[in-house]
Amino acid sequence: MGRRKQSSVFEDLYGIAAALPWWVGVALAIVAYAVLHRYAIAEVPASAAPGQIGQTVVTQMVKALSMYGQYIVPLLLLAGALASWLGRRKRQELVRGVAASQSGDALRQMSWRDFERLVGEAFRMRGYVVAETGGGGADGGIDLRLRKGNELALVQCKQWRAYKVPVTVVRELYGVMAAQGAAQVFVVTSGQFTADARAFTSGRHIELIDGQALTVLVKRARAAAPTGSTARPPAAANAPTHAAEPPKPTEMSPAAVPGCPRCGSAMIQRIAKQGANAGNPFWGCATFPKCRGVRGL
Structure with a gap:
């Protein structure tokens, strides 16, 4: 170098x-x-x-x-x-x-730099302190460093429109996580992940967020943010106690990515690590461990 x-x-x-x-x-x-x-x-x-x-x-x-x-x-x-x-x-x-966006085109048409900005803002809206590392080129190295309390999390963004992110990418990032002493790693893509990549995360503090899950995450984070309240004045005027609820069904994509039954946040596919369902996939709340809401697939 x-x-x-x-x-x-x-x-x-x-x-x-x-x-x-x-x-x-x-x-x-x-x-x-x-x-x-x-x-x-x-x-x-x-x-x-x-x-x-x-x-x-x-x-x-x-x-x-x-x-x-x-x-x-x-x-x-x-x-x-x-x-x-x-x-x-x-x-x-x-x-x-x-x-x-209703079709997801806005996400797919972004440049890699805008994609990283979007991901960083989504994590900010979830309460993280975000440092943009500037990565060294499209998809190069760690793109974001997140802090919440004393814990460090690393994010790598993959703006791949036509390909699935392979297990090699996730495996390499897991090594970086260990080297930097991070508590968790997020791999975010505008596309999808291979089955091998998802299987590799079993038992490891790695979250895979594909384009569909990211879209729902952004919509829900924006709906929960204070600046998003201006989009709901009629509901607030007529029924103040339910002002936050009506937008959720229209802002979610169809049931592909469900909302958490406890807190309403987006959910992410995980693999059960123990118990009778060990090895089986399920929906887990994206804010875990703050919320432990789950749904079956």
Whole structure:
């Protein structure tokens, strides 16, 4: 592998602001201007007393750097904040597009980068803190790192429209999970998984989410999010206690991916690991272990 190009301070400032919520970047820009402006207008003695020449030179250098920095640093932070806001808006548009799609075309027609953005936003809406690693190309390496509490989960996105994801991909990711000490791994595809890939997950902390399950996951996450409440004003006005229930039947795809009987979240195919049904597939709640709802296939 080639050595990664070292970024400059300016690139780091921009990158930090772009990775944070946009309002944090704006707040940092204001603070940076206030601090640097204070140094920029500070009085520097024209002549130095004996023994204080070094201190005077340093003060003059700080003042000179602050004169430029008071404008450059806040502008970089504001640019990063703008990128953060635009990125957030883009992800929300992707979520709306998939939620409104009836045929699944919106998911299949996405670029690999938009697909990763969509998956990241879906996990954010499920309560995870998401870090987009930038992967190194389409489907390369770990695409997302998720945190909920003290647990780390890894996500690899596969934007494959015509092929099923084979067991080799899942097996390799399981090795990465062990190497990085992650508690769980998610493999998300716009297509499907082979039977061997699904069988490999038995007894392992690996979740396979195919295109159909992802679509339902996005629709349900959006329906549960606060921003989705504007889509239900008539129901809220007439029957407040049932405002969250009516959209569910219309937002789900036909019974292919059922809802959890306990919490209403999307369900994912799993393999029973023990008991009389060991080795048999069943529907398990996607929020496990928070919810332990199950359905038979």
